[in-house]
Amino acid sequence: MSNLSVAKRISQTQTQVVLPLMKKLAPQLILPIVGILVFLLCWHVIAGKIDTSLGKFPGPVQVYEQFNGLVAAHVKEQERAAAFYERQEKRNAAKLEKNPDAKVKIRPYTGKPTFFSQIVTSLYTAMTGFALASLIAIPLGIVCGLSSHMYSAANPLIQVFKPVSPLAWLPLVTMLVSALYVSDDPLLSKSFLTSAITVALCCLWPTLVNTIVGVSSIPQDLQNVSRVLRLKPLTHVRRIVLPASIPMIFTGLRLSLATGWMVLIAAEMLAQNPGLGKFIWDEFQNGSSQSLSRIMVAVLVIGLIGFALDRLMLAVQRLVSWDKSAVLR
């Protein structure tokens, strides 16, 4: 057997192994990577050709640099905070040594919020608004789904308020919070409440509408089972209505969460609530040569977090739903 034919056979077996593997991986792994690479390339080429008053439009490389810069700033700020607390502790310890009855206190660090602490604030605000909306929307949706009278009463209001933009609500919510939430030592800051309530007002609707549809489309036969068994209203809701409408409720919750996350950024920009929205606004006002890159970092991070939140809801749905065979996307 010549060397050549051996080499040929090896390459044949290689293609036999590699090709099917490629075929299997292509849709899940390779194609998305190709898509991302093409996007990055287009972005890089096009960005280089655009001049703005703040310099060239940032390409992927500049954005990556700024991301690293933001990470570094965050680490530095954390070190500063740690040092600040350490100094206080030392000072307090010294004070206590001199006089054991001395009153000591730790002052909170009031440094500038970093990009990452802004993300945490944003997530916290969005989750508060989303939880608030779900707590209202799911019970209300069940009631409207069960009773056609309630539905007729609520439907016009739902249809009118559903399409309202968050920016329209914001001034009203701001004034309401200022007027009603009066406290000398507020537990929650007003700007936080304003943003959270605005988010809640906007992401109420998908959950509400989907819950109504889910509850009102429970098969008549299952309702008859409940009637024959004379299930009490609350048992009926718990044993029949909730399990039957879980898929629709989750469809609504996922839409709501996406809406809420989207609305939050706009609300934070206007309410000046610390968060990603304010970060973007501040960078825009700042107008340095790095601002556009930093805003682009924020844009990408907002997108990634939105995606992660949706996956999280999907995982929760898988956990809660009885129908494990259903295809969830």
Place this chain on the structure above:
Amino acid sequence: MSIASHLELSGVGISFPTDKGLFCALQNVNLKINKGEFVSLIGHSGCGKSTVLNIIAGLYQASTGGVILDGKEVNEPGPERAVVFQNHSLLPWLSCYQNVELAVKQVFGGKKSKAEIREWILHNLELVHMTHALDKRPDEISGGMKQRVGIARALAMQPKVLLMDEPFGALDALTRAHLQDSLMEIHATLGNTVIMITHDVDEAVLLSDRIVMMSNGPAASIGDILDVPLARPRDRLALAEDPAYNKCRQQVLQFLYQRQQRPAA
């Protein structure tokens, strides 16, 4: 004073509002059923068989007349008139055991202990030969098995009357025969009063003590009632040769295809 019958329908009629005014679906249905009797309702589709059953179940309210069960008027659904639905109607998120459990806990909640409840659930699933699939969910078992669990759930309510709405209509012929045998066995053991809707002439004759044949709608009513004078237990193979069986069959077919022409479908 004569002994009042177990279940009595007197002058039952029902109308539904439609765009063209009231539609009278049923009119003047009178029927007396004795305890332990097996009665079939047969008729062409759309003749109001299911409506009669739903009125007895209390799921519909009769517009005229009424239903009396053991001296009490029926005006809402309840577990003493358990229904076996055509498409099983098991809750898809509960296992077979849990489906029956829901009914048993609802009916015997305060009256039986935990152990007794469990025993009663298993006993009823045993009656329909389904103890091998206790933890399976409805989508994991066959159509016939689902219907068996549906029957177990209804039986577990210990109903005065068992109402069956075309219980075997969606099953293939072999499965149907198995379930008919199971049903005869259960009826012989428990002596329930059963009212069953069917399209199947053989099924009606095989299972019933009386066959109620319904005339066509609108304003459908009872056309004729046929007594089935066959001794129990009945065996489907032996009956095939039985002249009395064939005579009954003949009479039902005659009613359906000569006296009540099939409505233009």
